[in-house]
Amino acid sequence: MTAGSRPVPAAEARSLAGCAHCGAAVAGGARFCCAGCEAAHAIVSGLGLDAFYARRSGEAGAIRPAEEAPACDPAAHLRPGPDGTAELDLLLSGLSCGACVWLVEQALGAEPSVRRARANLTTRRLALRFSGGAEEARRLVGLLARLGFRSAPWTPACLSAAEDREMRELLRALGIAAFGAMNVMLVSVAVWVGDDMGDATRHLMHWIAAAIGLPVVLLAGMPFYRSAFAAMRGGRANMDLAVSLGVIATALMSLSETLRNGPYTWFDGATLLLALLLAGRVLDRAARGRARRAVAELLALQQGSVTRLAPDGTAETIAAEAAAAGDTLLLSAGERLRLDATLLDAEALLDTSATTGESLPRRFLAGEALPAGAINMGAPVRVAVAASAAEGSLAALSRLLSEAEAAKGRIASIADRAARLYVPVVHAVAAATFLLWFALLGAGWQEALVPAVAVLIITCPCALAIAVPAVRVVATGALFRKGVLVAHPTALERLAAADHAVLDKTGTLTEGRPELLPDPARDPAVLRRAAGIARASHHPLARALVRACPDAPAAPGVIEVPGKGLIAGEARLGSAGFVGVPAGFEGMTLVFREDEGAAVVFRFSDRLRPDSAAAVAGLHALGLTTELLSGDGPQAVEEAALATGIGPWQAQAGPAEKAERIADLVAAGRRPLMVGDGINDAGALALAHVSAAPGTGTDLAQSAADLVLRAGGLSPLAAAIRIARRAERIARQNIGFSFAYNLVAVPAAIAGLATPLIAAAVMASSSLIVIGNALRAGAEGR
Amino acid sequence: MNALLVLIPLALAMGLGALGLFLWSLRSRQYEDLDGAAQRILFDEKDGPAS
Numbered sequence: 001m002t003a004g005s006r007p008v009p010a011a012e013a014r015s016l017a018g019c020a021h022c023g024a025a026v027a028g029g030a031r032f033c034c035a036g037c038e039a040a041h042a043i044v045s046g047l048g049l050d051a052f053y054a055r056r057s058g059e060a061g062a063i064r065p066a067e068e069a070p071a072c073d074p075a076a077h078l079r080p081g082p083d084g085t086a087e088l089d090l091l092l093s094g095l096s097c098g099a100c101v102w103l104v105e106q107a108l109g110a111e112p113s114v115r116r117a118r119a120n121l122t123t124r125r126l127a128l129r130f131s132g133g134a135e136e137a138r139r140l141v142g143l144l145a146r147l148g149f150r151s152a153p154w155t156p157a158c159l160s161a162a163e164d165r166e167m168r169e170l171l172r173a174l175g176i177a178a179f180g181a182m183n184v185m186l187v188s189v190a191v192w193v194g195d196d197m198g199d200a201t202r203h204l205m206h207w208i209a210a211a212i213g214l215p216v217v218l219l220a221g222m223p224f225y226r227s228a229f230a231a232m233r234g235g236r237a238n239m240d241l242a243v244s245l246g247v248i249a250t251a252l253m254s255l256s257e258t259l260r261n262g263p264y265t266w267f268d269g270a271t272l273l274l275a276l277l278l279a280g281r282v283l284d285r286a287a288r289g290r291a292r293r294a295v296a297e298l299l300a301l302q303q304g305s306v307t308r309l310a311p312d313g314t315a316e317t318i319a320a321e322a323a324a325a326g327d328t329l330l331l332s333a334g335e336r337l338r339l340d341a342t343l344l345d346a347e348a349l350l351d352t353s354a355t356t357g358e359s360l361p362r363r364f365l366a367g368e369a370l371p372a373g374a375i376n377m378g379a380p381v382r383v384a385v386a387a388s389a390a391e392g393s394l395a396a397l398s399r400l401l402s403e404a405e406a407a408k409g410r411i412a413s414i415a416d417r418a419a420r421l422y423v424p425v426v427h428a429v430a431a432a433t434f435l436l437w438f439a440l441l442g443a444g445w446q447e448a449l450v451p452a453v454a455v456l457i458i459t460c461p462c463a464l465a466i467a468v469p470a471v472r473v474v475a476t477g478a479l480f481r482k483g484v485l486v487a488h489p490t491a492l493e494r495l496a497a498a499d500h501a502v503l504d505k506t507g508t509l510t511e512g513r514p515e516l517l518p519d520p521a522r523d524p525a526v527l528r529r530a531a532g533i534a535r536a537s538h539h540p541l542a543r544a545l546v547r548a549c550p551d552a553p554a555a556p557g558v559i560e561v562p563g564k565g566l567i568a569g570e571a572r573l574g575s576a577g578f579v580g581v582p583a584g585f586e587g588m589t590l591v592f593r594e595d596e597g598a599a600v601v602f603r604f605s606d607r608l609r610p611d612s613a614a615a616v617a618g619l620h621a622l623g624l625t626t627e628l629l630s631g632d633g634p635q636a637v638e639e640a641a642l643a644t645g646i647g648p649w650q651a652q653a654g655p656a657e658k659a660e661r662i663a664d665l666v667a668a669g670r671r672p673l674m675v676g677d678g679i680n681d682a683g684a685l686a687l688a689h690v691s692a693a694p695g696t697g698t699d700l701a702q703s704a705a706d707l708v709l710r711a712g713g714l715s716p717l718a719a720a721i722r723i724a725r726r727a728e729r730i731a732r733q734n735i736g737f738s739f740a741y742n743l744v745a746v747p748a749a750i751a752g753l754a755t756p757l758i759a760a761a762v763m764a765s766s767s768l769i770v771i772g773n774a775l776r777a778g779a780e781g782r
Numbered sequence: 783m784n785a786l787l788v789l790i791p792l793a794l795a796m797g798l799g800a801l802g803l804f805l806w807s808l809r810s811r812q813y814e815d816l817d818g819a820a821q822r823i824l825f826d827e828k829d830g831p832a833s
Contacts, residue, residue, distance in 0.1 A: 055824070097821070098818070098820070098821020098822065098824060098825075099821075101818055101821060101822070102821075102825050119818070120814065120815040120818055121815055121817040121818030121821060122814065122815045122816060122817045122818060123814070123815070164814075168808060168813070171808055171813055172805065172808055175801060175804040175805065175808065176801065179797055179798075179800065179801040179804075182797065183793070183794060183797045186793060187790075201786075204786075208790060208794075212794070
């Protein structure tokens with residue numbers, strides 16, 4: 001690597017008043033927003049890679065090194081590579097621009113152990129080959145973390161291999177169909193305009209068209225034939241069946257015309273139809289794939305490892321799936337419990353909001369069962385695993401979710417409903433046309449076949465088949481830019497139909513994490529000093545303190561006493577007993593005392609997101625009724641309901657009651673939109689007509705939901721419903737337009753007036769109109 | 783008419799050649815990271831470190 005020769009732009013020359021590493025806004029002309037960024041900048045400069053900052057174009061703040069140490073342990077995911085090297089695939093969060101790819105590849109390439117490092121910007125996957133073992137892998141992951149890239153092991157959940165293969169198959173089919181359409185058209189145009197062409201020449205042209213058209217129809221149509229066959233076996237008609245029958249019938253009729261040297265063949269229509277439909281399908285899949293990958297990234301970052309304590313007291317990090325019942329685990333402060341367990345230590349303070357919806361942490365005593373999904377808010381504790389990951393409560397819930405998901409897959413999209421109506425009618429008309437010409441008008445069977453199949457190809461629904469996918473591509477893209485990830489193909493249609501919103505409180509309407517309560521009597525300088533000390537800790541309350549005063553400089557010489565507090569010189573920050581004042585503070589508090597002065601109490605609570613009330617008002621404006629369904633106590637739930645203007649509320653609802661409430665609503669004919677973030681919401685999310693989860697929610701809720709609100713807040717929800725409704729309206733317009741087109745074109749085809757030239761013109765013009773109409777779906781209408 | 787005997791095979795051969803190139807590029811996984819490929823062209827270094 002020849003880094004030294006490159007001009008190094010001075011960081012000071014950057015005109016933006018942003019952090020020199022991550023680009024986030026910083027106060028008071030400081031170069032860095034946090035110590036992590038300063039360290040990352042030093043690494044980048046040390047490697048001579050300053051050019052990164054001149055090229056960086058990603059989102060501001062995306063590559064700020066995380067304050068908490070990443071839980072990712074790559075050791076379990078190493079694969080042996082060639083020549084005794086090891087290979088590792090990682091998902092990198094924050095890899096959002098070309099310069100990031102460059103930085104990662106160059107920084108890793110500078111490591112002597114790394115043989116190959118290649119990052120994929122689309123999938124955010126880093127393929128790494130290096131010499132060394134687990135220790136080296138951890139070191140490399142640590143280097144990435146210090147540069148600001150959070151990594152997670154690349155698991156099949158990130159992008160299923162099947163999905164990857166299907167996309168490549170579609171691309172191959174598209175290439176073949178496009179080649180076929182262009183080259184058959186070359187021959188067809190000669191036939192259309194060559195009135196003075198001799199019979200023998202025309203026959204030659206027909207054979208050339210057949211030689212190209214038949215294999216293309218056979219190869220490029222495979223994705224449609226397979227889907228149509230699967231639908232037929234299930235006793236259903238779908239859009240692909242209409243396409244397959246139309247294309248195959250056209251190919252066979254054209255072959256018969258070729259054999260008898262008729263005036264025209266229709267191979268151009270068949271191949272062009274395939275090419276247009278495949279292009280639509282590739283775009284549809286690419287748009288949804290982008291959203292799905294973003295969801296998978298959120299999920300992968302939550303997958304974690306657990307710390308197992310051996311009988312002799314040594315700790316080792318293992319994947320959560322590898323822990324067996326009876327193992328002893330160490331749950332550090334702020335860590336999420338990933339398995340059902342019982343408490344071994346005397347007592348523990350756990351935040352169980354994800355499993356029960358309670359907003360205040362609960363105290364557990366030795367021997368009590370701890371629910372998976374709870375977060376340790378106190379000192380590190382030892383727990384015994386009660387059930388392995390495959391048998392625990394989370395796994396049972398996952399199975400329920402996949403059943404609900406399968407049930408949702410049977411909901412037919414509007415295009416398939418149209419096809420169900422359309423396919424029998426069109427084929428009846430085609431059959432009637434054949435009989436009309438063959439039996440009544442006395443044409444030969446080959447001549448009679450031409451108008452009959454012309455009916456099929458003219459109706460064969462280019463416009464109809466791309467009417468809905470085109471709208472979906474545009475609307476999904478518009479939502480993606482707003483931070484709403486559409487994970488399910490029919491999610492938009494279902495969202496447009498929602499008439500009632502059921503909201504969870506903790507983590508959905510509220511932040512789901514402790515935030516410092518404002519106190520007018522507090523001295524900002526004291527808060528600043530306390531936040532500086534709190535920087536040293538990963539404890540959730542300490543982190544909340546830092547968030548309340550993000551520009552506080554880190555205090556030097558801080559010592560953490562696990563589970564009690566922090567000491568910096570004479571100052572102490574922590575629990576009341578630790579600081580040395582009488583206990584008796586309710587809820588979540590931190591006490592701070594400098595020297596022998598008076599103690600300052602910081603109170604924390606899980607407060608409402610700033611945009612919750614506006615989001616609920618937005619739902620009401622769209623005509624949705626709302627209700628609040630929470631596992632928290634009545635007082636907190638009523639407060640939240642009043643503050644946000646939500647109608648009826650119900651407190652202390654467990655997971656089963658939530659799911660039951662949703663099932664009742666569905667049974668009553670309502671179409672509920674469920675919004676929730678917790679493990680306790682997952683069942684209700686899966687049962688609801690359509691569901692959404694904030695991006696800060698638990699992985700289970702996100703995988704159960706149809707939509708993930710990446711930004712976390714609920715404000716994009718109303719806009720998403722508006723876009724979904726508009727998309728639904730445009731899709732209906734498109735379908736109506738296609739039907740109207742057919743009303744004109746079909747009589748012409750029955751009368752035998754439709755030539756391949758007319759068919760091609762109809763197909764192309766109707767598709768253009770439908771696509772043009774679909775482009776409107778991105779705008780946020782009413 | 784003799785021109786057809788040269789021009790049609792020529793046109794088809796060119797089309798087939800392009801199709802072959804497309805299938806090759808697909809098989810060598812050049813469509814897997816379109817965003818990255820668009821950015822990589824701006825890198826000064828040889829493609830990927832130490833390879």
